[in-house]
Amino acid sequence: MPYARCFIRWSVALFTGAMFVHQTASAQVIERELGDFSLKLGTTPSRTMAQGLVTPSGGDTAFHGGLDLTHDSGFYFGQWSPSAGLTPDTALEVDSYMGFKKPFDKTLGYELGVIRYSYPNTDQLDSHELYAGFRIFDSRIGTAFSTDAGRQDSTLFLDLGSLIPLGLDLRMQYGNHQLDTPSVIEGGGVVSTYNDWSFNVSRPWMGMDMNLIYSGSSLNGADCSAYSGHNTQCEGAVTLKVVRSFF
Template sequence: MPHARLFNRQTTALLVCALLVHAHASAQVMERDLGDFSLKLGTTPSRSMAQGLVTPSAGDSAFHGGLDLTHESGFYFGQWSPSAGLTPDTTLEVDSYMGFKKPFDKTLGYELGVIRYSYPNTDQIDSHELYAGFRIFDSRIGTAFSTDAGRQDSTLFLDLGGIVPLGLDMRMQYGNHQLDSPAIIDGGGMVSAYNDWSFNVSRPWLGMDMNLMYSGSSLSGASCTAYSGHNSQCESTVTLKVVRSFF
């Protein structure tokens, strides 16, 4: 995949400044109309496919955010940073994306695009990912594919949207990871491919966002030393997260 830059250093600096200022101002998305464009700025992801499908983690920093600019034709571009890298155990990550999203009618639509993951403060090589998806009513199904240094990753994502009677939002993700050179694990075994998955249920309650997630992978025990997939943990994990916005 060509390693063309989607945004320059000035744009990256603008994103970092915006997320630091806005991180304390609001936990929601601020939207403004700029002629034929719509600008979104916030500390929660504003794009369902580019942020719900291809971002491997939500980041562990209290400072995160991004901006998104959409033309009325359906073309969009933006940046999202899951971590500003302000603490010793975190690094700055900037995800730049561009794509096209178009509805067929009120019930069907499609989206496709490319995203670039960059880590300005480290020696880690930037990576790129292609993604595409369909919308059916309030549900979305999408897929992503990337060829990174020494590996290939593909992902299937399903967002069922809000289940009105229960007030729940359900999301599922399944990934396949192929290594160009098998990883050698303790005991002499080798791992050349593995899968991972996650299932997330969320619901607002008393002004809080309740999130329950189950994640797991096809690896276990010593073979987990070769794991570097979408989930924060290799083996089966259940996580409960409660978030409340005070601004």
């Protein structure tokens, strides 16, 4: 990494639909029981494995939210919007998912499902992603794979849960991206495959979520013109993000 840039972003999380639901849960997720279903509304993704995939990834991250409906059998579906498209340089994105989650016992469990990424206000084509993962105590490891027009993407993510002695939550993500047609960059070079990664350390503090994120990729310099991976920055970046919810 030739250099690192530091960004400080303050995000205020809003989810207007929350006012219609009885507030019985934490500061970021509201829950309500509907017969055999459990409904969650929140400003952070509530789904375990999908949470490693449907997360705010740039755009107007001050306005995001979603819902999740889970049946007692383990079947679930939901929607998450990481960007409401309220600023001129962003677009509305809606991530819809469905899957099945089943515990073996109190220590082990598995989950699998599919996510559809859609962009209603643009010409960008919808894409789909399959994911699966295992839970070991409070830690989760998962993988995802998608084949879109002109590319293939695979992702490995790890959520270690809360590290009790430090009160920290550690999440890691690694992605591989392959282009069917190599991208020609300035100077005559080509890029046909690249990797990206991120490390997120978070901790609640005084009603806020403190997030320290390091992200990077195998591309740098002029090669970054071909980048379209998970991170908002192609080259190495350190981000401090502070999120405050109003419920």
